Amino acid sequence: MFYDKELAAIERAGRLRKRRIFDPSLKDFASNDYLGLAHRKELLERAYERVASYPANAAKASQLINGYTPIHQAFEEELCRLNGFAAAITVGSGFLANIALIEALVRRGDRLLLDEEFHASGILASRLVPGSVEFFAHNDAEDLSKKLRCSKGRTIVAVEGIYSMSGDLLDPSIFEVIDEETILIVDEAHSSGVVGPNLLGVFDLYGISIGPNHIKMGTMGKALGSYGAYILASREIVSFLENRAKSIIYTTALSLMDVALAHEGLRYIEAHKEQLREEIEKRLAMMHERGFANETLILDIPMRNVLAAQERLLKEGYLVGAIRPPTVKEPMLRIIARLGESAQDFATLLEKVHDVRL
Numbered sequence: 565m566f567y568d569k570e571l572a573a574i575e576r577a578g579r580l581r582k583r584r585i586f587d588p589s590l591k592d593f594a595s596n597d598y599l600g601l602a603h604r605k606e607l608l609e610r611a612y613e614r615v616a617s618y619p620a621n622a623a624k625a626s627q628l629i630n631g632y633t634p635i636h637q638a639f640e641e642e643l644c645r646l647n648g649f650a651a652a653i654t655v656g657s658g659f660l661a662n663i664a665l666i667e668a669l670v671r672r673g674d675r676l677l678l679d680e681e682f683h684a685s686g687i688l689a690s691r692l693v694p695g696s697v698e699f700f701a702h703n704d705a706e707d708l709s710k711k712l713r714c715s716k717g718r719t720i721v722a723v724e725g726i727y728s729m730s731g732d733l734l735d736p737s738i739f740e741v742i743d744e745e746t747i748l749i750v751d752e753a754h755s756s757g758v759v760g761p762n763l764l765g766v767f768d769l770y771g772i773s774i775g776p777n778h779i780k781m782g783t784m785g786k787a788l789g790s791y792g793a794y795i796l797a798s799r800e801i802v803s804f805l806e807n808r809a810k811s812i813i814y815t816t817a818l819s820l821m822d823v824a825l826a827h828e829g830l831r832y833i834e835a836h837k838e839q840l841r842e843e844i845e846k847r848l849a850m851m852h853e854r855g856f857a858n859e860t861l862i863l864d865i866p867m868r869n870v871l872a873a874q875e876r877l878l879k880e881g882y883l884v885g886a887i888r889p890p891t892v893k894e895p896m897l898r899i900i901a902r903l904g905e906s907a908q909d910f911a912t913l914l915e916k917v918h919d920v921r922l
Contacts, residue, residue, distance in 0.1 A: 578871075579888055590883040591909050593899050598758050598861055599840055600904025601789030601829045611824035623817035627653070628806065631817030639827040640794070643782075646834065647764055648774045649796035653805060654818045658753045658783040659685040661793040663692075664809035665749055665781065666722065669801070670695040674718045677711055679703065681727050683751060684891075703727075705737035712741060720747045725755025725766040729892050731862030733759070736770045742777070747801075749779045756780075757787020758844065758861060763837050776800070784826035787833070792818045792826060840903065847901040847910055854914055863899040865917060870895040873920045882913050 574580050601607060614635065615621065623631035640652035655661040666689035670676045674695035678686055681702045690697045701707040703723075712719065721742060725734050734750070742748045752765040760768030767780060776798040784790040795805065805812055833840065844861065851858045864887075867873050874886035874897065885898035897917065901910055 579890070586878075586883055589881075590878065591881055591905050591913065592883050593902060593905060593910070593913055594883045594885045595900060595902060595904075596754070596786040597789055597904055598754075598787045598900065598902060599789070599829075599833065600902055601787070601832060603904055604789065604832070607789065607825060607828040607832060611821060611828050614824045614827075615820045618820060621820065623820060625816060626813060627817040628813055633817075633820060635820050635823050635827075636817065639823050639830070642827065642830060643794055643796060646762070646830070647767065647780065647796055649778075649780065649798075651799040651802035652794055652796045653802050653812065654823060655793045655795060655812060656815055656818055657785070657791070658683075658751070658781065658793040660811040660815070661781045661783075661795055662686045662722075662751060663689045664805055664811045665779065665795065666690060666720075667692045667811070668805055668809040669720055669747065669749075670697075671718070674720060675715055677708065677719065677721045679723045679727075681730060681732075682722055682724060683728060683753070686722050686751070702730075703732055703735045703738070705735055705741050708738065709741040712743075712746060715746070718747070719745075720749065722749040722751065725750055725752040726758065726860045726862065728754050728862070729864070729887060729898070731858065731860045731864055733859040734766050736766075739770060739772055744775060744777055747777050747779065749781065751781050753781065753783040753786060753793075754860070754862065756782040757833055761837075761841075763787075763833050763840060784822060784829070788826040788829035790826035790829060791822045843903045843907070846907050847903075850907065850911055850914065851901070854918075861901040863901060865897040865899065866894050867897050867920075868895060870897055873897055876920055877913075877916060880916055882909075882916065884913075884917075 625631040636654055643652045655664055662685035666686055670693035672694040676690060676695055676697045678690060678699050679702055680699040700711050723734055723738055756765035757763050762768050780796040782794050784792040848858055851863060856863060870886045874884060877884055887898045888895045
């Protein structure tokens with residue numbers, strides 16, 4: 565009654581979305597659970613033991629009241645130790661973390677420069693800021709450098725380590741054009757746990773020396789196999805977020821179980837990084853052998869009738885993503901080369917995708 569016309573228009577455009585419950589027996593190449601940790605019950609059991617030993621089952625309040633617990637603190641300290649940052653804070657989700665960062669850090673008179681393919685959370689957050697907002701060409705260090713030369717006062721730049729839809733890896737030249745006076749936010753939702761000698765993301769991959777102007781946002785709901793997000797930065801910036809970021813101040817702290825489970829995932833990655841890297845390289849090599857120039861586990865295949873292709877693969881036992889406008893410019897199959905499924909199943913899927921494209 566209230567939105568009938570709008571829904572009908574969305575359906576006519578072939579953009580209507582619906583939630584679905586998929587058969588868990590499907591070979592899952594759609595999830596962002598890159599390392600397959602979401603299925604490791606031993607991590608869940610260890611996380612449960614940690615939470616069960618704590619007096620409360622839940623955080624109960626905002627972090628700024630009494631929702632901050634030793635479980636949160638231990639996870640943050642481990643993140644700082646591994647990543648080389650001075651301070652950390654957990655947030656309800658990657659979406660909320662980007663809202664927190666951009667909405668809080670960009671003040672009146674400041675300038676925000678966003679990669680034109682930055683995540684929707686950052687685009688939304690950019691509409692909440694009193695400072696000026698501009699976009700630079702996707703992953704283009706030269707265009708960013710030109711815009712930075714025109715900057716006066718405080719400038720904040722926001723990029724992604726791996727771009728969630730295209731799968732593009734951040735150009736290392738981006739780090740080179742950022743001077744010490746410019747704040748750099750790197751959304752590592754899709755790169756942390758996937759690239760780098762220690763599987764810590766693009767700071768790790770490119771050997772970046774962490775400075776007080778660097779901020780890393782990572783999520784727990786992807787490679788870590790849990791839910792939530794974290795922000796790594798200087799003590800000054802984390803303190804500012806504690807005092808200004810509305811999506812941190814005015815919400816209950818992240819659940820104890822989610823934090824404990826993410827912590828177990830982080831420990832698993834540290835302990836098994838060589839084996840995990842080998843499995844990642846195996847899947848990248850399989851894509852290269854078939855003509856895909858991938859640097860990441862996200863494989864995008866443009867396809868006009870993407871929903872039909874997805875359904876055909878479902879019938880054959882494979883779940884892949886069907887991404888349509890306005891999320892992307894052109895419809896595409898989005899395949900995640902998850903370590904949670906075997907390399908052989910991934911090879912079979914690539915052959916089936918070839919048939920679907922014909």
